[in-house]
Amino acid sequence: MNWLTNFVRPKIQALIRRNDVPDNLWTKCSSCGHMLFHRDLEQNLHVCHHCNHHMRLTVTQRLNLLFDEKTYTKVPLPKVLADPIKFKDTKKYTDRLKEYRTKTGNEDAMTVAYGNISGNPVVIAAFDFGFMGGSMGMAVGEAILVGADLAVKSKCPYLVIPASGGARMQEGILSLMQMPRTTIAVEKVKKAGLPYITLLTDPTTGGVSASFAMLGDIAIAEPGAIIGFAGARVIEETIRQKLPEGFQRAEYLLDHGMIDMVTHRHQLAKTVGTLLGHLRFQSSGLASLSYVSKT
Structure with a gap:
């Protein structure tokens, strides 16, 4: 003893x-x-x-940061198959989902909400990196589509905030199918003549960066955010060359014309609000969003 x-x-x-x-x-x-x-x-x-x-911020912290007076309404999202390919590694996929749902309080890696930023109506689809690394599966694909449909019906801008390591391997090919699905959703918003804005946060990588994340009419990034497809180490091993200093960081992408601006978090809400004000259409308010409560 x-x-x-x-x-x-x-x-x-x-x-x-x-x-x-x-x-x-x-x-x-x-x-x-x-x-x-x-x-x-x-x-x-x-x-x-x-x-x-x-x-990194949680999805709740991110929405509170952007929406006026931290006031917004979450949009109900459709249910998807919990384990479409019966995946199991060290534990069952269904057990992982239960674990992260308990940990984060969210059903999956994305939340869709609507409200106002600087008085301008907007629909936001935001990732939660704390939910399985913000990986994109069928639930995330459905959420992007729901947000796009809502933006079109309400005739207001659509803001997507990625924070993801890429596709969700536990859903196999079904996760990769979300890349073209979300791209089509973005095109639907653009064809309606509505602004589509992306706010790239750390990290924005993999299949997310290869689809809707890099299609913004205006692409904003937080300072120091990692943005790219494959990891820097994988690229170096493939091309057998040393990558430039700061490669895949937001500032590097800005210098090389890949994004439009790098904005400090203290200025994000003001900057996004100003952009929305400039891009805003004649129709104001979110009265047409009343249909959400009926779904």
């Missing part, structure tokens, strides 16, 4: 009431390594005070 471990430590812990002290008071910046107090980090919109690194 270890006297220090089994007797002294429990006594000390009881005295200082360690259980009453939250474990998440501090967050370590993954870029510079500085420890950041959680309240200061929240007030700074999860941007590191020391190196300006933009940390």
